Amino acid sequence: MTAPTAYSITGFALITGATSGIGRETGFSMAEAGVAGIVFADRNEQGAREAAEESKCYAQTPNYRAIAVAVDVTDPSSVQEMVDQTMKEFGRIDYNVNSAGVAMDVRDRIYDASIDEFDKIAAINTKGTMLCMRAVSKAMLTQESVKYQSRNGERDLGRGCIVNLGSVNSYIAGPKSLPYISSKFAVLGMTKAAAFDCRAEGIRVNAVCPSFVSTPMMQHALNKSSNPEGVKQILGPVGRMAMPEEVAGMIIFLCSPASSYINGTGLLIDAGMSLTSHLS
DSSP: OBOSSTTOOOSEEEEESTTSHHHHHHHHHHHHHTOSEEEEEESOHHHHHHHHHHHTTTOOSTTOEEEEEEOOTTOHHHHHHHHHHHHHHHSOOSEEEEOOOOOOSOOOOGGGOOHHHHHHHIIIIIIIHHHHHHHHHHHHTTSOOEEEEETTEEEEEESEEEEEEOOGGGTOOOTTOHHHHHHHHHHHHHHHHHHHHHGGGTEEEEEEEESSBOSHHHHHHHHHOSOHHHHHHHHGGGOSOBOHHHHHHHHHHHHSGGGTTOOSOEEEESTTGGGTOOOO
16 A cells, blocks of 8 residues: 555544544545545444545545444443454554544532543543554554655555544643543543554554634533633634634644654644633
């Protein structure tokens, strides 16, 4: 398998959290970028089917395939079944995007923090990401490496790429958000640890760390916010949230030959918001 250009992705992808927001848009953008096939995985199987079907409108590969799979990322057996089904359908997983996640429903300071809220967030954002990386990396170990021919010669791209969904809160904190922030710090830490574990096997692991992104989950969080005007102030001079496709574009970059020397990195996508960290 040989990629034609430095920014091309031509293999097979597995995306979790694929029914809405960043996951859904990543699937569409990957289809547009030239992948051969995508598994859209989500606990909402009907939503995954709809996203898989819509992705065909953007596909650039004549024999493009899109498949929907139901998954509970908190359940090791469900995650393994998802990976097994992907390998059965495609024979390999070149790109794995772990975007399944949840925001907070209950916001309190640490002294009133909800244990149930902490456990719920950790189960999906932290444990779910770990379980997916664990199963996918093991599958990637069975694959042959991909070669890429550049102007300066051939280089080995490795066996596969994993991209996790972190957050600007993987780097900076804010008020009344300990369960979410701790989960996203954990995602970045796991990304670095997994990259270290897998580097000799030719598997790259990185994360994207966006701030505010215009997604249904973000809108849900804003609806619950006691200070939506404060969010607008945080956005600063840019004056808007990121669009999902802006995050998807960076995910595609991290899967492409152009990023073959990037490993264990959390790529901030925040329009400079974290430069001042005015989140109180």
